[in-house]
Amino acid sequence: MTITAHTSHQPAPAPATLDRARELAEPLLRETVARLEPWMTRIAAYHLGWADADGNPGTFDSGKALRPALALLAAEAVGASVDAALPGAVAVELVHNFSLVHDDVMDGDRHRRGRPTVWREFGVTAAILVGDALQVLAFDLLLSRGGPAGPAAAARLAAALRELVDGQARDLRFATRPWTGPGAVTVAEYRAMAAGKTGALLAAAGAAGAVLGGAAEPATAALDAVGRELGLAFQCIDDVLGIWGDPAVTGKPVWGDLRERKRSLPVVVAASGSAAAARRLAELLAGGPETPDTRLRAAAELIEECGGRQACEREAAAALARAGAVLDAVPMVPAVRAQYAALADALLARVS
Amino acid sequence: MTITAHTSHQPAPAPATLDRARELAEPLLRETVARLEPWMTRIAAYHLGWADADGNPGTFDSGKALRPALALLAAEAVGASVDAALPGAVAVELVHNFSLVHDDVMDGDRHRRGRPTVWREFGVTAAILVGDALQVLAFDLLLSRGGPAGPAAAARLAAALRELVDGQARDLRFATRPWTGPGAVTVAEYRAMAAGKTGALLAAAGAAGAVLGGAAEPATAALDAVGRELGLAFQCIDDVLGIWGDPAVTGKPVWGDLRERKRSLPVVVAASGSAAAARRLAELLAGGPETPDTRLRAAAELIEECGGRQACEREAAAALARAGAVLDAVPMVPAVRAQYAALADALLARVS
Numbered sequence: 001m002t003i004t005a006h007t008s009h010q011p012a013p014a015p016a017t018l019d020r021a022r023e024l025a026e027p028l029l030r031e032t033v034a035r036l037e038p039w040m041t042r043i044a045a046y047h048l049g050w051a052d053a054d055g056n057p058g059t060f061d062s063g064k065a066l067r068p069a070l071a072l073l074a075a076e077a078v079g080a081s082v083d084a085a086l087p088g089a090v091a092v093e094l095v096h097n098f099s100l101v102h103d104d105v106m107d108g109d110r111h112r113r114g115r116p117t118v119w120r121e122f123g124v125t126a127a128i129l130v131g132d133a134l135q136v137l138a139f140d141l142l143l144s145r146g147g148p149a150g151p152a153a154a155a156r157l158a159a160a161l162r163e164l165v166d167g168q169a170r171d172l173r174f175a176t177r178p179w180t181g182p183g184a185v186t187v188a189e190y191r192a193m194a195a196g197k198t199g200a201l202l203a204a205a206g207a208a209g210a211v212l213g214g215a216a217e218p219a220t221a222a223l224d225a226v227g228r229e230l231g232l233a234f235q236c237i238d239d240v241l242g243i244w245g246d247p248a249v250t251g252k253p254v255w256g257d258l259r260e261r262k263r264s265l266p267v268v269v270a271a272s273g274s275a276a277a278a279r280r281l282a283e284l285l286a287g288g289p290e291t292p293d294t295r296l297r298a299a300a301e302l303i304e305e306c307g308g309r310q311a312c313e314r315e316a317a318a319a320l321a322r323a324g325a326v327l328d329a330v331p332m333v334p335a336v337r338a339q340y341a342a343l344a345d346a347l348l349a350r351v352s
Numbered sequence: 353m354t355i356t357a358h359t360s361h362q363p364a365p366a367p368a369t370l371d372r373a374r375e376l377a378e379p380l381l382r383e384t385v386a387r388l389e390p391w392m393t394r395i396a397a398y399h400l401g402w403a404d405a406d407g408n409p410g411t412f413d414s415g416k417a418l419r420p421a422l423a424l425l426a427a428e429a430v431g432a433s434v435d436a437a438l439p440g441a442v443a444v445e446l447v448h449n450f451s452l453v454h455d456d457v458m459d460g461d462r463h464r465r466g467r468p469t470v471w472r473e474f475g476v477t478a479a480i481l482v483g484d485a486l487q488v489l490a491f492d493l494l495l496s497r498g499g500p501a502g503p504a505a506a507a508r509l510a511a512a513l514r515e516l517v518d519g520q521a522r523d524l525r526f527a528t529r530p531w532t533g534p535g536a537v538t539v540a541e542y543r544a545m546a547a548g549k550t551g552a553l554l555a556a557a558g559a560a561g562a563v564l565g566g567a568a569e570p571a572t573a574a575l576d577a578v579g580r581e582l583g584l585a586f587q588c589i590d591d592v593l594g595i596w597g598d599p600a601v602t603g604k605p606v607w608g609d610l611r612e613r614k615r616s617l618p619v620v621v622a623a624s625g626s627a628a629a630a631r632r633l634a635e636l637l638a639g640g641p642e643t644p645d646t647r648l649r650a651a652a653e654l655i656e657e658c659g660g661r662q663a664c665e666r667e668a669a670a671a672l673a674r675a676g677a678v679l680d681a682v683p684m685v686p687a688v689r690a691q692y693a694a695l696a697d698a699l700l701a702r703v704s
Contacts, residue, residue, distance in 0.1 A: 035514070036514075036517070036518065036521070037517075037518045037521035037522060037525075039521055039524075039525055040517070040518075040521050102480055102481075102484060105476070105477070105480060106477040106480055106481060124457070124476065125457070125458040125524060126524075128454055128457060128458055128480055128483075129454075129458060129517060129520060129521055129524070131480075131484075132454060132483075132484075132487070132517050133514075133517045133521075135484070135487065135488075136487075136510060136513040136514050136517055137514065139491055139506065139510040139513075140507075140510040140511060140513070140514050143503060143506055143507035143510050144507060144510070144511070150503075151495060151502075151503030151506070154491065154495055154503070154506065155492075155495035155496060158488060158491040158492040158495050158496070159492060159496070161488040161491075161492070162387070162388075162485075162488050162489065162492050165388070165389075165392070165481060165484050165485045165488055166388065166389045166392075168481060169388070169389035169391055169392050169481055169485075170389060172391075172477060172478075172481070173389075173391055
């Protein structure tokens with residue numbers, strides 16, 4: 001199967017597989033979140049796009065439901081029904097949202113899915129606690145309602161979370177490193193960070209879905225690998241959008257990653273290719289969040305000239321090709337295979 | 353068995369059962385924490401009392417090891433060896449420390465175990481992430497190294513954590529409530545909060561130890577209940593120490609809970625007994641962290657006059673009596689029974 005990368009800034013229609021995953025997961029997700037203390041439930045409902053900040057029900061951006069989709073598809077790929085994987089689908093979505101709420105505090109991000117982040121709207125204390133709550137609910141759900149394979153799925157999730165925290169720690173430490181010279185962040189270090197921060201949870205989504213669907217180890221390992229490669233591709237595209245993305249599509253400010261001086265892949269590629277470019281980048285971005293737009297634009301141009309954007313898109317395409325190769329070796333009905341292809345495509349088109 | 357409450361402010365020697373639990377748990381705790389990203393490991397080592405802020409090894413206050421002790425004792429109570437319960441002992445200690453690190457950020461606490469809290473020493477970002485990491489390690493450990501009963505122990509832990517987060521949310525919300533009148537915090541609400549915030553994890557420690565030791569449900573439920581009652585007693589004594597404790601013993605500033613305007617049990621009792629006292633308390637503590645010592649002293653005296661301290665000590669004694677009654681009904685060898693008695697005693701003497 002060939003999956004092609006396209007990083008169009010136009011919003012693409014959400015493919016049926018994502019819409020279906022969101023619809024299937026939402027009732028159990030809502031039921032699970034409703035078990036929290038009412039104040040926590042209200043904040044979670046805001047973050048999950050079900051209510052405004054005052055608790056009035058509404059329909060806001062809930063995220064892509066990519067992880068639940070991977071969990072449900074994996075169960076179908078191994079011949080099980082989506083019902084078997086539902087606790088896994090909800091658990092990975094809970095963990096994903098836990099990580100978003102905490103990461104937004106740690107990274108100082110002010111917007112998420114086109115609205116103020118939880119910490120901006122409800123304070124850092126509430127953001128810490130609601131993040132903790134979402135993480136706890138994920139394990140509680142898998143271990144209390146996951147059935148006989150629930151513990152195996154929970155073990156996959158715990159291992160992934162350890163990687164995720166590791167990746168976040170590496171990412172935060174990048175900010176303390178020089179822009180050029182022997183201590184600068186390398187592309188290999190970036191890859192290890194992204195594998196943890198993004199790849200691990202997508203891998204766990206696939207693995208949890210497979211395990212809950214009764215799969216044996218070879219199929220589970222393959223669907224784990226597919227998730228991991230899709231995660232790497234996703235992170236590369238996210239990095240492109242973090243610099244060149246259209247705010248109307250990403251829900252985040254333009255040049256956001258540059259303003260935050262993030263060592264995303266395009267930046268790392270540009271800085272590791274040329275010491276002069278690295279020094280110029282460090283200069284242009286020295287102002288942090290206060291950097292004027294003219295400098296951010298110049299930095300984005302410099303990164304593109306140095307091949308940072310192209311390398312990032314190439315890296316995404318390579319990860320997608322690896323995912324496609326692994327998928328080819330897993331026997332599954334054509335309808336499910338087609339959904340994987342549509343999902344990979346949508347992932348890169350970055351529907352919101 | 354009769355367990356008597358004594359709230360002496362003198363440091364008592366740690367009983368053998370706590371020292372033993374710390375010694376038994378430490379190697380696996382260190383091994384587990386060492387699996388984190390090095391920056392995270394360093395911060396965890398600081399918090400756990402194994403190193404100074406620069407990472408130099410040292411021996412600082414590591415906490416009481418009460419939860420590991422309850423896990424190990426429970427295994428012995430049901431006739432198993434402590435080895436079986438070791439992953440449970442380490443998991444509850446990890447979760448306890450996760451909650452301390454995050455609670456210190458949420459409560460704005462500046463000191464823990466006689467040293468600056470993690471957020472004060474390393475920043476809020478590091479405190480959030482290291483807390484997340486410790487929670488993840490607990491589940492990862494039980495699910496990967498807990499043996500056949502690991503998932504059952506992990507399920508107990510997840511349910512306890514849900515209660516713990518619930519209790520913390522309730523506690524934080526108390527600060528938004530009036531001091532007197534129909535919306536004031538009641539003693540019943542306090543009890544529900546404390547049952548979650550403190551009781552649940554001590555209950556899970558006992559239950560996890562029993563489950564890992566191969567216990568059937570009646571014994572597991574009993575040792576769960578013992579932990580829960582000890583937790584309630586512990587929280588009551590903690591509340592007494594939070595107002596009247598000697599900083600040299602508690603490692604926290606004198607009148608700390610009053611400075612933070614916490615609705616601890618003595619405060620709730622005093623405020624719910626008399627509207628005039630409640631209004632006076634609200635007045636005295638209106639300055640929050642900036643309240644002068646003379647006012648804090650007056651508030652402490654007012655609470656004592658209203659019977660807040662005595663009620664708290666009575667509540668602790670009642671919880672201890674209930675724990676003793678449950679223990680009486682569980683068959684176990686006398687040596688283990690004696691350790692429970694020593695543990696309950698030490699818990700109330702609040703060895704550090």
